[in-house]
Amino acid sequence: MKSPHFSLLPFLLVVLFSLSGTTLAHSHEDFLHCLSLRSAKSDSISRVIYTQNNSSYSSILDASIQNYRFATPATPKPSVIVTPRQTSHIQATIYCSKKYGLQIRIRSGGHDVEGLSYVSEVPFVILDLLNFRAVEVDTKNKVAWVESGATIGELYYRIAEKSKTLAFPAGVCHTVGVGGHFSGGGYGMLMRKYGLAADHVIDAHLIDVNGRIIDRKSMGEDLFWAIRGGGGNTFGIVLAWKVKLVSIPAVVTVFTVNRDLEQNATKIVHRWQYIAHKLPDDIFTDVTITKVNSSQEGKKTIQAAFKALFLGGVDKLIPLIQDRFPELGLVKENCIEMSWVESILYFGGVSTKSSDVLLDRDALPKQFFKLKSDYLKEPIPESGFEGIWRTFSEKEAEFSFMMMVAFGGKMDAIPETELPYPHRAGNLYQASYLVGWSKEENAESQKYISWIRRLYSYMATYVSKSPREAYYNYRDLDIGTNNNGYTSYAQASIWGRKDFKNNFNRLVHVKTVVDPENFFKNEQSIPPISPPLKKKRH
Template sequence: MNEIVSVLFLVMFVSDSDAKLTKPNCGYFLGCICSRTSPENPITEALYTHENSTFVSSYLSYTHNKRYSNPNNTNLIAIIAAKHESHVQATVVCAKSYGIQIRIRSGGHDFEGVSYNSYVPFVILDMHNLRSITVDVANKKAWVQTGATLGDLNTKIAEASKTLAFAGGFWSTLGVGGHISGGGYGNMIRKYGISVDHVNDAQLVDSSGKILNRVSMGEDLFWAIRGGDGASFGVILAWNINLVEIPETLTVFKVNKTLEQGVTDVLYKWQLVSSKLPEELFLRAAPQTTDGAKSGEKTIAVNFYAQFLGSAEILMAIINNNLPELGLKREDCYEMSWLNTTMFWMNYPVGTPTRVLLNRTSGPPRAFYKCKSDYVKKPIPKEGMEKIWKTMLKFNNAFMEWNPYGGVMDLIPANATAFPHRKGNLFKILYAASWTDANATNANLGLMKELYDVAEPYVSSNPREAFLNYRDIDIGSSPNGETNCEEAKICGSKYFLGNLKRLMEIKTKYDPDNFFKYEQSIPLVHAM
């Protein structure tokens, strides 16, 4: 605390000319946030500057992509790891007053690092300390603060009930705030839809520092933050969510097949049936590069992951009737509880204690990576898949996830929430490549562009759709601290399709000064 107070006074009393050369108004900003919080909830205990001995560890704890990990960024004024809602309010009010950007971080999984980087003076508003969860079993609801992880949430629900769950995502270290506001999906997407389809209420700090709920924010803003990017409209403090019913016993399996085992034929058949299977079954296909049979050779293997809301016997019958080419055997199937299935999707060995789901971070970022996304509306022909495999084999380490749609996703209108990617999709693709040598970055980025170009004839078009939570700066960005109209229009049309116009109108009404902005934020109407 003494370190913070010392640096606060040091920065506040530099000359005006020095301040303009370094971080404009940053000293006054720090003084402002300290003055706007109470002695009962002092913000000094949540405030980290470059001079603080734990600044770097605080920064690195929630930066997952090594490409963007930069604790020495001279534009970064401070990290506010908010411990009370008043810390969030003070940060918003003071940042707006002194022309400083806010980057909001809940779990740090954003693929392009926009929650912990900026090209202009900024502060990181880190929400990880705001993670309380209250489960109401009788009404099948829960309040969850945005700094909680999915691991926190799933564990808390499982402690309260064996037959309730949240229809959210796969990865336990995902922050709830960003996951839900971007329209996060999980392995019950075909049965229950996506995360935003189960939001009843929310608490949000707007650009004036007021805390709003569903009633006070109004239905337009409530619609926008469900899949339309909460960070463009305010700071989400908490969500009230519906919980869905599940059986006490679920079944999972993982089956691997390679090119040499005819996986292209199996995967082509998968495209025909995966979106038409019973909605209780989610069957992901995950192509990846792997070692071949001979030393030094590589091949493509596809892991087929399944989760079924039912018994192994029924699952076996469904697969053998619809995709016998997979060659599923009874010993491939494991029956387990809902909480244990979340371990399966994290690739933990069967039997791993579920307490690992409460591990919030994995330390400093260990790899560089790049991801992209696509939506597929008709089967990719085998010759198209072979072109994709040929390009993937140029990578040292690349993989894809083909996540099936269908089920209730075909029944929910595209404008029910701000998340538009609903009816008509067979599956969604995640492209990913990772590497550990910084010198390999340009080569991998070039290969990712090549892979994306190869896939273009086989995916959605006009626009080529993209998933907001698989953030991709390549499809349009405004890196100079201002919203570039044309860039915002390009990426917004891919992320939000026909919902973009309404999102822009809501943005203009509720944040007319465009305070909440970043490289791909929603633009104002008059800016277009």
């Protein structure tokens, strides 16, 4: 005879799941009611709230998603999207999310490559800063205030609008949001001359877990240190950043030289590793490896595209490269003189020469993709590149690349403890790997992800070790994740030391002080050292 407990089990499960759904529904409604009560003007906040019943919900959710891998019907969706227009909306969202147990995911540009700014496995809301996008440039003092929801393209545009000899050292993908880019470090074409974007942040306005608006002075140097490379949404919500601008010549020079395997690409790439990081600081250079059509009909080959930006004219660049890197075979016809802002379009792969495109958040194609990163302290031997070429020859690598970005210059001069971003002196270059696929192939995405994991595994021999370093802005959940609930220091250290090396310990200390209950969290956010002690009930 069966135990009566077993016959009751299905009924109890139904009741439990029903109660769970009811609780979530009540929590959702209570959250919305709380927002209206907490806002100074309840009618104003109602215009920036989107629930799943709202006709604009899907378009608002999808608008900022850059990796369509996280825009499928199966992707977890937020209960609510809040697109604040004033700080009180943000403060209300923090308060009500805490009160009703909803996670906040903070989105500025949507380039979080693992979707952590807009996806969660637990009940959550998105706080989308797209309306916080003001940019104020002060050319006299060479500074700018830029809100977190602005793109780096919008920042570049406003600088170029006022000056041809001022710039800012950030990335080349102009649709990236300032909030995520700065808070993860932010490297770009001026890195060897001036360092990272985060190196040039001199103040910030942040809303902390208690809803206070604080600046550099009131937040203190530890927290100000942490948000410039340690992930701003780990410690609070950065509303705006004050940055110092840098000087550049009115005319810069760029070039692209393509070499495939039939043109001695292996030896040239191998040689590049010994030269690029030692070039003068005025030169930024990278190499992009792709699979292309061969000169032999119906066959494929590997191509290395050598690109560079020189802060000066072509007449100075040509003899410099011919002397230091004659293997490349650079000639004047490969080079183009242009303004700095035009070089952003050139490196960003934008066909138009009009800088107006920097204001277009939808100018670049959105894809299904997976991204990984490495740092190299020693050159890869030629035999090592042969193995890379074999991996790129596989059929899954049709839409893939490996990019090698030279370090050295200013990056060698800044201590790795200066900011949370630790990947400074000693690195020859950063390597990143990307594989993409079409919408029709998304059901088979695992085979492409398996391909990039094979490439990453192959590279282990040649890259940094103990830890194998990674770039925080190129999120990769393969290197380790937090739990949705309590995450131990040891567990978070698995991925944290790869992104931050020994700076991880200081970041944990700051987190423990400013957000001890770990309200601001995601799968790769800094945890406090331990969960807060709960009072015993008598």
